[in-house]
Amino acid sequence: MNLLTKAARGTQDVLPADSYKWQFVQDIMLKEAELYGFKEIRTPAFEHTELFDRGVGDDTDIVQKEMYTFNDKAGRSLTLKPEGTVAAVRAVLEHGLLNDGIPLKLTYITPCYRYEKPQSGRYREFFQFGVETFGAASPAADAEIICLATTLFERLGISNLSLEINSIGCPECRQAYRGALKKFFEKHREKLCSTCTDRLEKNPMRIVDCKNLECQKIVEDAPNIIDFLCEDCEQHFKDVKNYLSESKIDYKINPKIVRGLDYYTRTVFEFVSSSDSNRSLVCGGGGRYDGLIEEIGGPATPAVGFGIGIERLILLMQSQGIEIPKPKRCDIFIATADKTAQTKALHLAKTLRESSFYAEIDIVERSLKTQLKYADKINAKFLLVLGEKEFSEKKAEMKNMASGEKFIINLDNDFLTKTKNILSD
RNA sequence: GUGGGUAUAGCUUAGUUGGUUAAAGCGCCAGUUUGUGGCACUGGAGACCGUCGGUUCGACUCCGACUAUCCACCCCA
Numbered sequence A: 001m002n003l004l005t006k007a008a009r010g011t012q013d014v015l016p017a018d019s020y021k022w023q024f025v026q027d028i029m030l031k032e033a034e035l036y037g038f039k040e041i042r043t044p045a046f047e048h049t050e051l052f053d054r055g056v057g058d059d060t061d062i063v064q065k066e067m068y069t070f071n072d073k074a075g076r077s078l079t080l081k082p083e084g085t086v087a088a089v090r091a092v093l094e095h096g097l098l099n100d101g102i103p104l105k106l107t108y109i110t111p112c113y114r115y116e117k118p119q120s121g122r123y124r125e126f127f128q129f130g131v132e133t134f135g136a137a138s139p140a141a142d143a144e145i146i147c148l149a150t151t152l153f154e155r156l157g158i159s160n161l162s163l164e165i166n167s168i169g170c171p172e173c174r175q176a177y178r179g180a181l182k183k184f185f186e187k188h189r190e191k192l193c194s195t196c197t198d199r200l201e202k203n204p205m206r207i208v209d210c211k212n213l214e215c216q217k218i219v220e221d222a223p224n225i226i227d228f229l230c231e232d233c234e235q236h237f238k239d240v241k242n243y244l245s246e247s248k249i250d251y252k253i254n255p256k257i258v259r260g261l262d263y264y265t266r267t268v269f270e271f272v273s274s275s276d277s278n279r280s281l282v283c284g285g286g287g288r289y290d291g292l293i294e295e296i297g298g299p300a301t302p303a304v305g306f307g308i309g310i311e312r313l314i315l316l317m318q319s320q321g322i323e324i325p326k327p328k329r330c331d332i333f334i335a336t337a338d339k340t341a342q343t344k345a346l347h348l349a350k351t352l353r354e355s356s357f358y359a360e361i362d363i364v365e366r367s368l369k370t371q372l373k374y375a376d377k378i379n380a381k382f383l384l385v386l387g388e389k390e391f392s393e394k395k396a397e398m399k400n401m402a403s404g405e406k407f408i409i410n411l412d413n414d415f416l417t418k419t420k421n422i423l424s425d
Numbered sequence B: 001g002u003g004g005g006u007a008u009a010g011c012u013u014a015g016u017u018g019g020u021u022a023a024a025g026c027g028c029c030a031g032u033u034u035g036u037g038g039c040a041c042u043g044g045a046g047a048c049c050g051u052c053g054g055u056u057c058g059a060c061u062c063c064g065a066c067u068a069u070c071c072a073c074c075c076c077a
Helices: A016-035 A049-057 A060-064 A085-094 A141-157 A172-187 A192-203 A203-208 A213-219 A231-248 A309-318 A338-355 A368-377 A388-393 A415-424
Strands: A046-048 A070-073 A079-080 A104-113 A125-134 A160-168 A266-272 A280-288 A302-307 A332-336 A359-363 A382-386 A393-398 A407-410
Touching: A016 A104, A016 A125, A016 A141, A016 A213, A016 A309, A046 A049, A046 A085, A049 A060, A049 A079, A049 A085, A085 A104, A085 A125, A085 A302, A125 A141, A125 A309, A141 A160, A141 A231, A141 A266, A141 A280, A141 A302, A160 A192, A160 A302, A172 A192, A172 A203, A203 A213, A231 A266, A231 A382, A280 A309, A302 A309, A332 A338, A332 A368, A338 A359, A338 A382, A338 A415, A368 A382, A382 A388, A388 A393
Parallel strands: A332 A359, A332 A382
Antiparallel strands: A046 A079, A070 A079, A104 A125, A125 A302, A160 A266, A266 A280, A280 A302, A382 A393, A393 A407
16 A cells, blocks of 8 residues: 555544444533533644643653644744643633633544554544633532543443542642652662653652652652642642532542643542553543643633543443444435436435435436345335336335335325325334 | 564455465455345456565565554653
């Protein structure tokens, strides 16, 4: 297969055999978000590169080595968005949406791009569903977002997911924690992996979620962020937990969930799949980011949100054997025995389609017999055969393909009503 | 970026110690006489065996590089 007929690395076609699954999932997500009061926002595929340098953080892997950055013809540096939040924040600020009143609740499904080595559930183009609440500092906002995520998974039929939460405090309490961590890990410096020795200076918090087994062993005895929360942050976390308990949402506190960037504050959460041995992250990036909006030039505004990768979600649903409703079946196939009948068939099909029935006719000039085979192949519910005889007698037989039951239909005035009745049964 | 596996029709695969026109199932297209499908039978289309180079009289088969793909790490959705 040559380059011309090959999708670019890390990208994927969603074929008709699968697209209905996407429709199903996206539909549920948007509808559920709607019930929580989130309105859809659509942002462009690319933004000014500076936005992500600033918003995602230019010391992250994403910005340092994974962005699709290019110059347009006027020499502007643009970047395909590597995640959804920052673009949404930009749009909020640009259009002054916060002036419409708070809270501002937005949802989106958007393609994201990261130059990474593809593997299972990881693509260079992937689709992210996200929700963001702006202007709400209350723990109720955190809880509402988590609650939405929980219901979503339920609606999709996903089980064996566990919710893990943590609080990483505000910049003030984090400073104390960071100091304590540094002091602690300093003692174990020579046992840490090489990336973690680097982290020790730049970002000791990231050592806490290092996957290296040696590091993890050390982390076990490391100080816990929760012990360093200031009074306000502690109360906030306590309230979030309270809301969750009151809503009967199970959660586990995982002190190892941290975030590398400064604008993340307080609540962080993840949904991990416990069905298979290797815990896979389904919904990362969930949490509060009270510092972000100010970081990219807006007024200090609290915000919470989360993102889900749709590819991963569908993968998970498949691994759990969740049945996604099959796409709509053809209601009726109108077979035609000759050219005249064929001309009229389109009109009849049009009439039915206007009433929202899924009707098909022969458009490849097959023999009648082959048309019937085709009707069977596409799993049509009903069959209508039209020819000279039918038009001279002004009536035709409509057959239920599964039962073989036949109905006589008049082809003139009451065609639609009669057909509708049979089809709707 | 690091490590490992794989590469033959649309799909799933076979291909014997290198030896002529590369095989099967499924799918696709059509036929099995006249206007009613599913089953069965018959036929047909469809592959420069991932690419390039090497070894050889001869390579789908052996060697090398590249590319793609899958899996894991990293990171994350």
